Amino acid sequence: MGYAARRFGGLTNTAWRRNGERGVTEPAQDGMPGDAVANSAAARGATTSNAVGAGVAANNAGSAAKRADAATAAAAVPAAGAARGGAATPAAGAATPEVATGAASPASRAVASGATVATPATAASGGTDSRPASDQPLIDIDHLSKRFGTFTAVDDLSFRVHRGEVLGFLGPNGAGKSTTMRMLAGFMTPTAGSARIMGHDVQQDGVAARRLLGFLPEGAPTYPEMSVAGFLRFCARVRGFSGSELADRVERALDLTTLRGVRLQPVETLSKGFKRRVGLAQALLHDPPVLVLDEPTDGLDPNQKHEVRGLIERMAPDKAIVISTHILEEVEAVCTRAIVIAGGRIVADETPRELVARHPSGRLEAVFRQLTMEAA
Amino acid sequence: MTPTLAIAGRELRAYFATPVATVFIVIFLVLQGALTFNLGQFFDRGQADLNPFFAFIPWVFLLLIPAITMRLWAEERRLGTIELLLTLPVTQTQAVLGKFLAAWAFCAIALVLTFPFVIAVNILGNPDNGVIASGYLGCLLIAGAFLSIGAAMSALTRNQVIAFVLAVALCLVFAAASNPIVSDFLTANAPAVAGFTRRLAIIERFNNFTRGVIALRDLIYFASFIAFFLFLNTVLVDQRKAD
Numbered sequence: 001m002g003y004a005a006r007r008f009g010g011l012t013n014t015a016w017r018r019n020g021e022r023g024v025t026e027p028a029q030d031g032m033p034g035d036a037v038a039n040s041a042a043a044r045g046a047t048t049s050n051a052v053g054a055g056v057a058a059n060n061a062g063s064a065a066k067r068a069d070a071a072t073a074a075a076a077v078p079a080a081g082a083a084r085g086g087a088a089t090p091a092a093g094a095a096t097p098e099v100a101t102g103a104a105s106p107a108s109r110a111v112a113s114g115a116t117v118a119t120p121a122t123a124a125s126g127g128t129d130s131r132p133a134s135d136q137p138l139i140d141i142d143h144l145s146k147r148f149g150t151f152t153a154v155d156d157l158s159f160r161v162h163r164g165e166v167l168g169f170l171g172p173n174g175a176g177k178s179t180t181m182r183m184l185a186g187f188m189t190p191t192a193g194s195a196r197i198m199g200h201d202v203q204q205d206g207v208a209a210r211r212l213l214g215f216l217p218e219g220a221p222t223y224p225e226m227s228v229a230g231f232l233r234f235c236a237r238v239r240g241f242s243g244s245e246l247a248d249r250v251e252r253a254l255d256l257t258t259l260r261g262v263r264l265q266p267v268e269t270l271s272k273g274f275k276r277r278v279g280l281a282q283a284l285l286h287d288p289p290v291l292v293l294d295e296p297t298d299g300l301d302p303n304q305k306h307e308v309r310g311l312i313e314r315m316a317p318d319k320a321i322v323i324s325t326h327i328l329e330e331v332e333a334v335c336t337r338a339i340v341i342a343g344g345r346i347v348a349d350e351t352p353r354e355l356v357a358r359h360p361s362g363r364l365e366a367v368f369r370q371l372t373m374e375a376a
Numbered sequence: 377m378t379p380t381l382a383i384a385g386r387e388l389r390a391y392f393a394t395p396v397a398t399v400f401i402v403i404f405l406v407l408q409g410a411l412t413f414n415l416g417q418f419f420d421r422g423q424a425d426l427n428p429f430f431a432f433i434p435w436v437f438l439l440l441i442p443a444i445t446m447r448l449w450a451e452e453r454r455l456g457t458i459e460l461l462l463t464l465p466v467t468q469t470q471a472v473l474g475k476f477l478a479a480w481a482f483c484a485i486a487l488v489l490t491f492p493f494v495i496a497v498n499i500l501g502n503p504d505n506g507v508i509a510s511g512y513l514g515c516l517l518i519a520g521a522f523l524s525i526g527a528a529m530s531a532l533t534r535n536q537v538i539a540f541v542l543a544v545a546l547c548l549v550f551a552a553a554s555n556p557i558v559s560d561f562l563t564a565n566a567p568a569v570a571g572f573t574r575r576l577a578i579i580e581r582f583n584n585f586t587r588g589v590i591a592l593r594d595l596i597y598f599a600s601f602i603a604f605f606l607f608l609n610t611v612l613v614d615q616r617k618a619d
Binding site (some may be wrong): 069182186187188192205207208210211213215218219221222223224225226233235237238239240242279282 | 377379383385386393394448455456457459460462463464466467521572617618
């Protein structure tokens with residue numbers, strides 16, 4: 001039995017238990033900026049991992065390149081990339097973004113901000129991973145296949161998604177998009193191949209992988225009798241938040257998806273668009289580095305669509321986002337990369353511009369037709 | 377709060393959000409009352425104990441408990457929320473345990489609400505309250521056992537009626553195993569199975585508790601019974617979650 005083999009075969013695998021401390025939004029590994037640097041935590045000036053990282057980075061300015069907490073390390077080491085510096089300095093409390101010109105000055109500023117910030121209790125020191133953050137893919141799908149009896153839904157899919165990418169999954173209905181996303185989220189067991197989220201295999205190391213993932217399932221399922229706020233509180237509690245942090249995160253998720261007005265309404269009384277936004281809010285609660293959204297704008301009115309697309313664009317630099325959609329204009333508007341799936345196989349994997357260039361008319365619809373009709 | 381408790385809390389609240397809880401509790405109390413005082417001849421017996429009450433518990437549970445477990449997993453599959461639940465950072469064991477604990481807590485609430493019986497027997501006579509307490513422990517354990525069967529059957533199918541019927545049937549198998557008719561029949565025709573079946577019998581173990589005997593053997597029986605069916609539940613959820 002698959003379950004028994006996995007459950008009892010992995011008894012010595014304690015890695016996920018180590019990462020099991022609840023309340024940690026994401027582990028400080030792979031150079032992630034802790035806790036969504038641009039968001040409320042930074043605004044309150046009380047980040048935990050950032051403050052520790054700032055202090056540590058100041059101490060080890062010379063070896064900062066090796067620190068896993070590359071966000072603040074990058075401020076101290078210009079070589080790591082100016083883009084990272086832009087993301088890290090707001091977190092250090094400075095209002096004005098400054099270019100990291102040398103190791104000394106950002107480091108000393110980081111020390112100063114570290115001193116003014118509340119002393120962090122958690123030891124959010126960087127992990128032991130020495131690979132530079134920007135190289136490691138956040139999502140790594142390797143020869144993934146799913147067969148239902150004789151029917152092959154997903155046929156040997158392989159691709160990687162890095163931080164800052166917004167990947168659009170296109171394809172006709174039944175092509176295997178949702179199946180792939182479900183396998184990535186660990187809901188379906190693949191027939192072959194593997195899926196990794198930030199290095200954690202979703203089957204072997206499922207809990208750790210899912211902790212880093214925000215997933216919006218197809219149809220945005222919710223518990224109908226719960227209120228919106230109640231539902232989000234439940235999801236936050238399951239993810240390990242409690243007390244004021246739970247309340248803050250729920251409020252933030254409600255704000256991001258503009259659901260404040262309906263927070264006390266039972267979900268079953270909401271329209272389809274609102275329900276979908278509740279599902280999206282649930283995926284954003286813990287500010288995950290990886291987002292997998294199955295048709296996030298389905299059923300939304302044009303204004304809501306615009307807002308959600310804006311939200312995705314704002315979140316994109318820090319995360320790896322995969323969205324599946326039928327709305328081709330969305331691909332051109334939001335995605336940095338598009339994969340077209342037909343018959344369970346990838347038929348195209350390029351930027352939207354390159355995709356559009358395939359057909360003389362320059363319309364994505366025509367390219368889509370051409371690709372999927374020939375694969376059918 | 378651990379994920380298990382969070383899931384259990386949500387499920388318990390969900391029970392009370394619908395009329396399911398009220399109907400179950402009212403029917404349970406009315407049925408127990410009628411059976412204890414009328415059919416059980418509580419007054420005619422002239423004994424200050426709750427034996428008539430406990431005698432009917434397994435059979436009332438056998439009919440009512442599958443009704444509260446049938447929606448545990450079947451509802452999640454119907455609504456599609458199983459996909460949401462199992463893509464949260466919880467293990468399947470935690471999810472299964474959470475739901476089971478919610479159902480068990482609900483049964484415990486129903487049992488607590490039978491306190492008028494205890495008060496009545498204390499007013500009318502001088503019962504051994506320790507035996508009554510041990511009897512309630514037995515009720516809790518047999519509820520847990522039947523709940524674990526019901527939860528496993530609910531994980532088996534998307535259809536709640538099938539889940540209900542299968543749960544009733546399986547609970548009946550265990551309840552009937554102690555019945556003298558069954559054991560005599562087996563002793564006569566299949567003696568090899570007779571001894572094994574007798575040890576499986578759940579009502580005899582329960583009766584030990586109602587007599588005031590809290591035996592380690594019986595505690596281990598109930599613990600392993602529940603553990604086995606929860607394990608079965610987990611396997612079934614894993615196999616069938618994406619159907």
